[in-house]
Amino acid sequence: MRFTVLGKYGPYPPEDGATSGYLLECADLKILLDCGSGTAARLQRLTALEELDAVVISHLHQDHISDLGVLNYAMQMLTKKGLRQGKLPVYLPGAPADVLAMIEGFDHMRVGVYANRLDFTGLSLTFHPVRHPVPCYAMLLHGEGRTLFYSGDTAYFEGLMELVQGANCALMDACFLGEHPEGPHLSAHQAAMVARQAGIEQLYLTHMPPYADEAAYRREAGEVFPGAQVVREMESYTV
Ligand SMILES: [Zn+2]
Numbered sequence: 485m486r487f488t489v490l491g492k493y494g495p496y497p498p499e500d501g502a503t504s505g506y507l508l509e510c511a512d513l514k515i516l517l518d519c520g521s522g523t524a525a526r527l528q529r530l531t532a533l534e535e536l537d538a539v540v541i542s543h544l545h546q547d548h549i550s551d552l553g554v555l556n557y558a559m560q561m562l563t564k565k566g567l568r569q570g571k572l573p574v575y576l577p578g579a580p581a582d583v584l585a586m587i588e589g590f591d592h593m594r595v596g597v598y599a600n601r602l603d604f605t606g607l608s609l610t611f612h613p614v615r616h617p618v619p620c621y622a623m624l625l626h627g628e629g630r631t632l633f634y635s636g637d638t639a640y641f642e643g644l645m646e647l648v649q650g651a652n653c654a655l656m657d658a659c660f661l662g663e664h665p666e667g668p669h670l671s672a673h674q675a676a677m678v679a680r681q682a683g684i685e686q687l688y689l690t691h692m693p694p695y696a697d698e699a700a701y702r703r704e705a706g707e708v709f710p711g712a713q714v715v716r717e718m719e720s721y722t723v
Contacts, residue, residue: 485508485509485510485607485627485628485630485632486508486510487506487507487508487655487721487723488506488507488530488718489506489690489716489717489718489721490505490506490516490523490717490718491505491520491521491522491717492504492691492692492715493693494547494548494692495545495547497520497522498695501717502717503522503523503550504518504520504523504542504690505518505520505527505548506655507531508607510606511605511606511627512606513537513605513606513627514536515536515537515538516536516539517540517542517623518541518542518548518636519539519550519551519552520548522551524558526718533558534562536572538572538573538574538575538604539552539573540575540576540598540623541574541575541577542622542637543577543616543618543637544576544577544587544619545616545618548636549587552593555593556590556592559572559592560592570594571592571594572592573594573596574593574595575596575597576596576597576598577598577620578619579618579619598611599611606628608627609623609624609625610623610624612647614635614637614638614639614641615641615668616637616639620636620637621636622634622636623636624647624650624651631650631651632651632652632723633647633654633655633656633684635655635656635675637657637668638668639668640674640678644678645681645682648679648684649682649683650682651682652685652686653685653687653688653723654675654679654682654684654687655688656675656678656687657669657675658670658672658674658675658689658690658691658692658701658705658714659671659693660672661701661704671704672700672704672705673705673707673708675689676705676707676712677708677709687705687711688712688714688715688721689702689712689715690714690715698714701714702714
């Protein structure tokens with residue numbers, strides 16, 4: 485199992501950057517995790533869009549969904565050209581209702597609201613609600629004998645560590661710095677504390693603001709979880 489970072493920024497990208505999006509490749513599947521701005525373009529460096537199997541969205545904030553509309557246009561054109569058959573499956577949370585309704589209007593996508601679990605051949609995902617201003621789900625992705633935890637966007641909460649426990653690696657929101665950040669995201673320190681307590685093999689930090697001093701994030705996390713990495717866009721990581 486491996487993932488490639490298409491975009492790692494939030495809530496908006498820097499020049500030439502992209503917001504949240506990760507291509508997960510596992511058991512011949514190509515699954516897009518989140519679909520922020522710039523990800524549809526970046527995805528094409530890795531795969532033809534007609535080969536995408538599904539999109540899974542952590543939550544309905546724009547920096548995680550804003551390229552769904554153009555991806556829908558792409559599916560429309562590819563279908564017209566005979567390159568793709570059937571609608572692109574998109575799995576997401578069922579709220580906020582107005583955002584969901586807009587996405588449900590994309591006519592070349594088959595939109596499904598997920599509950600606890602989603603199964604593909606060779607890959608299963610379990611969803612766990614986290615703490616964010618709109619419903620957001622962390623996911624555990626199991627495939628090829630490995631497990632990746634993806635936090636989505638979340639503030640720290642009691643019980644987060646238990647979700648991460650048992651994963652091999654974690655890709656975690658680390659928007660902030662500091663021990664007690666205020667806001668709806670984790671800090672590098674908090675992500676590293678959770679990863680250390682959960683006893684995982686590797687921690688990947690993501691979802692930085694475009695003006696972040698990334699060396700400071702790496703340093704802060706590294707003091708708690710040596711070897712913690714700040715992900716790089718268009719780099720692939722083996723789970
Ligand atoms: Zn968010």
